[in-house]
Amino acid sequence: MDIWFVHGLTGSRETMWTHSNGTFAPNLMRTQFPSARVTSYSYDANIVGLWENAIGEGLRGYGKALAYAIANSQLNETKRPLFFIAHSLGGLVTEQALLVCLEPNEPCLCEIVACTAGIVFLGTQHSGSYLAMWGYTLARLLRVLCVQELELLC
Numbered sequence: 001m002d003i004w005f006v007h008g009l010t011g012s013r014e015t016m017w018t019h020s021n022g023t024f025a026p027n028l029m030r031t032q033f034p035s036a037r038v039t040s041y042s043y044d045a046n047i048v049g050l051w052e053n054a055i056g057e058g059l060r061g062y063g064k065a066l067a068y069a070i071a072n073s074q075l076n077e078t079k080r081p082l083f084f085i086a087h088s089l090g091g092l093v094t095e096q097a098l099l100v101c102l103e104p105n106e107p108c109l110c111e112i113v114a115c116t117a118g119i120v121f122l123g124t125q126h127s128g129s130y131l132a133m134w135g136y137t138l139a140r141l142l143r144v145l146c147v148q149e150l151e152l153l154c
Contacts, residue, residue: 001081001117002073003029005040006066008088008123013042016087025085037080039073041066045089063096067109070097074111081117091124 005026007016017025017040026038043062070082086094098116101109 001033001036001083002070003033003036003038003083003085004066004070004094005038006084006086006090006094007040007042007045008086008090009045011045011087011090013040016090037073039069041069041090043093059092059096060100062093063098064100066093066097067100067106067112070112071109079111079115082112082115083117084119085122086119086124087122088124091119091121091126094119094121095126 003026005013005017007013014024019025026040029036029038043065074080084094098113100106101112103109
């Protein structure tokens with residue numbers, strides 16, 4: 001089996017899963033499931049990076065990158081059951097990865113959904129959060145202000 005840890009907002013593949021006593025959760029999984037392949041996946045989860053990426057593909061882009069990382073890890077191998085442990089934003093990234101895998105223009109990824117045996121969501125706001133709504137409103141306001149500034153300069 002493959003176990004993928006996907007960290008949350010402002011986390012990293014090391015810090016999110018390391019206890020204050022130094023215990024690294026993916027290593028615990030390796031001792032409990034010696035035949036499992038355990039991966040702690042990393043993506044740019046700092047707030048500035050998220051706003052910059054929002055101009056591009058946003059969460060979908062992060063999900064697509066995760067989907068391809070999984071596909072690349074399984075090249076030329078027998079398909080193995082997949083388990084995800086995802087925290088906060090990492091849960092949304094995992095959801096997006098699976099949605100990308102279902103798209104008809106991504107046939108090489110469809111096996112990932114078929115192999116997914118379980119997902120543990122830790123603190124994932126599936127319906128969005130109250131603070132996210134304020135962030136979205138602020139981003140729209142800043143966009144309007146920036147456009148008006150540019151129009152004044154022209």
